[in-house]
Structure formats: C-alpha cells, structure tokens
Amino acid sequence: MPPASQAIELNDRLPTIDASDIEPHFRAVAARAGERRGIRLERIYWEGLRRISTESGMTTADIVQRAATQVPESANLASLLRVISFKWALRRLTQLEEKTSLNNLNAIVQASPAPTIVMTRERKILLFNEPFLSMLRNRFSLGEVQQLARGLKFLIDTHVDEALDTFERNQGTIIKTSFTVSLNLQSMRGKINIAPAPSHEKSMLIGYVSGF
Structure with missing residues (x-):
C-alpha cells in the first residue's frame, strides 16, 4: 500500500469526474447511404471521435460506418468505438511525449x-x-x-x-x-x-x- 503522501499526490493528478462524464449519451448517426445507427457513448468518447474527425477529415458518421465493418462477433459497435477513441488518444499522447522528451x-x-x-x-x-x-x-x-x-x-x-x-x-x-x-x-x-x-x-x- 503506498504511503499517504504518495496517495495524495496521485489523487491530485487524477482528473475530476462528475455524473455527466460517466452517463452514456445517445446519438443517432446517419451514414452517407442513409443508414442510421443509434449509439450510446460516454461524453469523453464522443469528444475523442470528434477530434479524430477533425484530424482525419472524416465525418463522425464515416468513422462509425468504418468501425461497423470491423466489429467482431464477440463485441459490439459501442465497445469498438470506445477502443478506437482511446487508442487514438494514446497514439497522440505518445507522439507528444516523444516530441517533448x-x-x-x-x-x-x-x-x-x-x-x-x-x-x-x-x-x-x-x-x-x-x-x-x-x-x-x-x-x-x-x-x-x-x-x-x-x-x-x-x-x-x-x-x-x-x-x-x-x-x-x-x-x-x-x-x-x-x-x-x-x-x-x-x-x-x-x-x-x-x-x-x-x-x-x-x-x-x-x-x-x-x-x-
């Protein structure tokens, strides 16, 4: 168990979380072909998809559509979108850490x-x-x-x-x-x-x- 001083320091570094952060938000996303999908994701993952959209030039609907073609049988689309959002954030973090070494x-x-x-x-x-x-x-x-x-x-x-x-x-x-x-x-x-x-x-x- 870490000393109390280390625990306090760790708590200071953790982000503050409120109820709206962990509550899934529902959005209806329409693909170019007109197909609509209802997606429920926490706000932080929607923000990640928005940033991916800005960087890639793809719309959020394009990202969802491409992800839908990659969903394995054992997973669901929302889970895959969370993984995509988080992996993109980790990649950006790694790039920034390398540049600011x-x-x-x-x-x-x-x-x-x-x-x-x-x-x-x-x-x-x-x-x-x-x-x-x-x-x-x-x-x-x-x-x-x-x-x-x-x-x-x-x-x-x-x-x-x-x-x-x-x-x-x-x-x-x-x-x-x-x-x-x-x-x-x-x-x-x-x-x-x-x-x-x-x-x-x-x-x-x-x-x-x-x-x-």
Whole structure:
C-alpha cells in the first residue's frame, strides 16, 4: 500500500469526474447511404471521435460506418468505438511525449546561438549550451565544466513558481527579467527571456540570455 503522501499526490493528478462524464449519451448517426445507427457513448468518447474527425477529415458518421465493418462477433459497435477513441488518444499522447522528451529539449537548447539554460522548479540548472558555458568562462575564468557543480549559483529576479503560474494562465507569453550568477566571490548580472520549457516530464523554465 503506498504511503499517504504518495496517495495524495496521485489523487491530485487524477482528473475530476462528475455524473455527466460517466452517463452514456445517445446519438443517432446517419451514414452517407442513409443508414442510421443509434449509439450510446460516454461524453469523453464522443469528444475523442470528434477530434479524430477533425484530424482525419472524416465525418463522425464515416468513422462509425468504418468501425461497423470491423466489429467482431464477440463485441459490439459501442465497445469498438470506445477502443478506437482511446487508442487514438494514446497514439497522440505518445507522439507528444516523444516530441517533448528531455532529449528533444536538450536539442533545442544546444541549437540556440544565445546562452541558454533550462531551470527546474527547484531553481537547478538542468541543461545548458556551449554559449552559456562560454559566457561563464569569459566572466569567471572557468576551467572545467565540473566547476559548475561547485559553488555556482544562478538566480533569476522572477520567482520560478510565479513564472510557471503566469505561463499556465497566459499561454504564449514570455517574461523578460534579470539574473545574477555567482561563483565563489565573483558575480555578474544580466538580462534573460524566460518561457515554459517544452517538456511533459516536469514543469521547467527555458531561458535565453539577452544581455550581460
């Protein structure tokens, strides 16, 4: 049995379900040939079929008609439509997770010509690129990369949690702020543009240094 703290965290991640979500909704779907079928599905599966229709250019009736030709003897049409809807959602989820993996995020960081970092909610630098390292080397006479883990502090003037909350409320925005980086008794100030890092694994910030 998981600890209480883990159970609470899991409950926070589960979606809220109300009575309308689990109540099947009846719809009469007419095929191109005029054949009508009465289908009862929960609202979430109708939404899945709507999204499949938008992506594929097929109508919901077309999807139902094609599914009807694939129904095995041991199943029914409504069950098959639920499977189709859920498998489509899983496929989309897999595609999005692949695109927003840490490997792809690192590629975005390395491709940037500006000094670029990815910072976690705990204000730790998870990823950085060569221009960022060059900036530190020029300012602090930094030798080996290992020195980054010994005494280097990087702080932005905007609180990380507040920035993440802002991005969640206002999609497509950036925050222009300042940063301070220090190593031992040396420090420097600069300007940085931050945005939500495109990663599904955790909430993080990606920052592009605009001046120092």
